[in-house]
Amino acid sequence: MSKIRHNWTTAQILDIYNKPMMELLYEAATVHRLHHDPNTVQVSTLISIKTGGCSEDCGYCPQAARYHTDVEGNDLMTIQQVKAQALRAKSGGSSRVCMGAAWRNVKDGAEFDQVLEMVRTINKLDMEVCCTLGMVTENQAKRLAESGLYAYNHNLDSSEEYYKEVISTRGFEDRLKTIDNVRKTNVTVCSGGIIGMGEKTEDRAGMLVALSTLNPQPESTPINALVAVEGTPLEDQKPIEIWDMVRMVATTRIVLPETQVRLSAGRTQMSREGQAMCFFAGANSIFAGDKLLTTPNPEIEGDMELFKTLGLKPQKPFTKKEQPQTIEAKDSKFEAMGEKPKWTRPDHKIERNELAKQNRKPLK
Numbered sequence: 001m002s003k004i005r006h007n008w009t010t011a012q013i014l015d016i017y018n019k020p021m022m023e024l025l026y027e028a029a030t031v032h033r034l035h036h037d038p039n040t041v042q043v044s045t046l047i048s049i050k051t052g053g054c055s056e057d058c059g060y061c062p063q064a065a066r067y068h069t070d071v072e073g074n075d076l077m078t079i080q081q082v083k084a085q086a087l088r089a090k091s092g093g094s095s096r097v098c099m100g101a102a103w104r105n106v107k108d109g110a111e112f113d114q115v116l117e118m119v120r121t122i123n124k125l126d127m128e129v130c131c132t133l134g135m136v137t138e139n140q141a142k143r144l145a146e147s148g149l150y151a152y153n154h155n156l157d158s159s160e161e162y163y164k165e166v167i168s169t170r171g172f173e174d175r176l177k178t179i180d181n182v183r184k185t186n187v188t189v190c191s192g193g194i195i196g197m198g199e200k201t202e203d204r205a206g207m208l209v210a211l212s213t214l215n216p217q218p219e220s221t222p223i224n225a226l227v228a229v230e231g232t233p234l235e236d237q238k239p240i241e242i243w244d245m246v247r248m249v250a251t252t253r254i255v256l257p258e259t260q261v262r263l264s265a266g267r268t269q270m271s272r273e274g275q276a277m278c279f280f281a282g283a284n285s286i287f288a289g290d291k292l293l294t295t296p297n298p299e300i301e302g303d304m305e306l307f308k309t310l311g312l313k314p315q316k317p318f319t320k321k322e323q324p325q326t327i328e329a330k331d332s333k334f335e336a337m338g339e340k341p342k343w344t345r346p347d348h349k350i351e352r353n354e355l356a357k358q359n360r361k362p363l364k
């Protein structure tokens with residue numbers, strides 16, 4: 001087994017990222033084989049349980065209320081709607097459901113109670129349940145854990161330096177604090193980021209430094225390629241080349257050897273051959289379903305055809321860690337505390353975010 005290191009530096013990660021492609025692929029594929037079955041890929045389905053109307057200013061996100069995009073907001077879905085979608089995902093080969101809500105942070109109250117009930121419902125379908133709900137306190141993380149949550153997603157998005165060029169309404173340190181709160185429970189951590197936002201290669205390496213120095217390292221890491229949506233501050237970003245994605249996946253595999261590396265947003269822009277190369281480079285998880293929150297994604301039938309061509313099989317649920325128990329609400333040990341945590345609001349000015357809010361473009 002290659003050792004898990006928590007002391008990677010940006011320079012060391014850049015050396016890996018910039019290796020000749022064939023050497024990089026060989027090294028990543030070797031690490032992959034030491035830690036995982038290379039013919040098994042986890043399939044997750046993302047359900048947007050509450051879409052749009054978000055108060056944040058994340059420059060890549062069409063769900064931010066302040067930008068002028070076509071996203072139609074909806075209220076929190078019902079438990080029955082979510083259960084129906086989860087059952088469809090299970091019959092299509094998904095072992096995990098990730099529920100996303102466009103919230104800055106979780107607030108105690110009826111909506112969070114409803115999400116906890118959704119977690120209980122899906123865990124009872126014997127699927128891994130993940131949530132991505134924004135910042136959470138320790139008590140909220142514990143309530144999610146006792147409902148049967150398997151994973152919590154909270155992306156670092158980019159390096160700490162470039163994060164400030166993309167988001168001004170929430171701080172990088174709060175991302176780390178939320179991950180720390182989740183780590184006080186038995187819920188696994190899913191954290192990754194986005195490439196193609198105009199960042200430098202050093203920022204990609206910087207994000208991997210931040211993820212690899214977490215101890216333990218995240219159990220899953222989504223690598224997203226920006227889907228530039230009209231109306232968002234990043235609408236004019238050119239799609240990244242497949243080689244950038246392959247390099248990023250391979251480098252992630254080497255510095256996070258035990259983590260499930262997930263191909264996430266941007267897969268519709270990748271050829272089948274490009275995706276196959278990412279699997280060879282160490283990706284072993286995908287998001288399935290025709291939508292990723294609000295952006296397009298390949299249909300599950302197409303994914304299953306690709307799996308057949310490549311001889312890949314979907315990973316069974318609870319392969320990496322046993323199924324958590326669900327504690328019913330009436331037996332819960334943790335009550336809503338009505339907390340009002342002071343999450344950071346740096347509120348520095350990001351010009352392109354300001355212009356997108358006013359529906360104007362930067363001068364060329």
Ligand code: SF4
Nearest residue numbers: 054056058061064102
């Ligand atoms: S990424 Fe999340 S927090 Fe940021 S604007 Fe979109 S929904 Fe809100």
